[in-house]
Amino acid sequence: MNTLAEAWRPFLDPLPLHDHVLWLLVPTALLIAMTWKAVRMPALDGSHNPKAGAYPKQVIVMGVQIVLAMLLLHAAFIVLVRFVLPMVAPMPG
């Protein structure tokens, strides 16, 4: 994006996010939680389960749960690829 002629055109050009795609996990998790909770909560004010709270709180809790689960999965794959697999099938040399 050096010149005005090369400016990003929304929806026509992809966003130059190649090195920052992992940050998209946060809005994605929140949007999924927003849809899921809108459909699955019996009462949006949380009156069906006062302990769990109303819609906004449940969306944030579920969004955080998704992000944490993805990070744990990420860590598990790092352990698998860097430590477990080299022990099970060591590379020559």
Add this chain to the structure above:
Amino acid sequence: MPDPSTPSSANSPDPNVPGFTTGFNPVAGLAAVVLPGLGHAVRGERKRGLLAGAGVAGLFVLGLLVGGVDVIDSKQDRLWFFAQAGVGPATFLVDHYHQNSLKVVAMRTVMTPRGAAQVPDSRSVNPDEGRTTDGKPRPLAQGERTPNSKSLGRVNELGTLLVALAGMMNLIVILDALFPRTWKKGAAS
């Protein structure tokens, strides 16, 4: 406005959860197919429809912003398109625009049992190509830009995935509009 706690068609008690009833509402199901969240609004649950629709629309728009319209392609990414089609007419409109206003049709040589043959090939424009009004590729004029840029690598994967997620989430919204599961205050123990 209908009472949101009562489905519009015959109810049957859900044997698993106290206070819940399930119903069948084909009008709401059809409305949900037309526009994400509209089914719940038709049922009288405007806030729920707005929130569910905003979630689906957010995923859809975020995917298009990240990867561009190139992430919806019924010809080159057919399997992904099946999942993306869950969003409804919006996906088909974007795909129609992509196929007919941004892609070019060029002749491609293929080998057949009778020898080489020229067949029309619909594809994205190359970085040095423009597009004629009838959809054929042409060289770019000085200072002109391509109709769109093909997204590659991670942004293409993420954009495609986000729109597909929007489609799959909307299927859940459609099913919930079609088979409403409602809860009555004070019925649960």
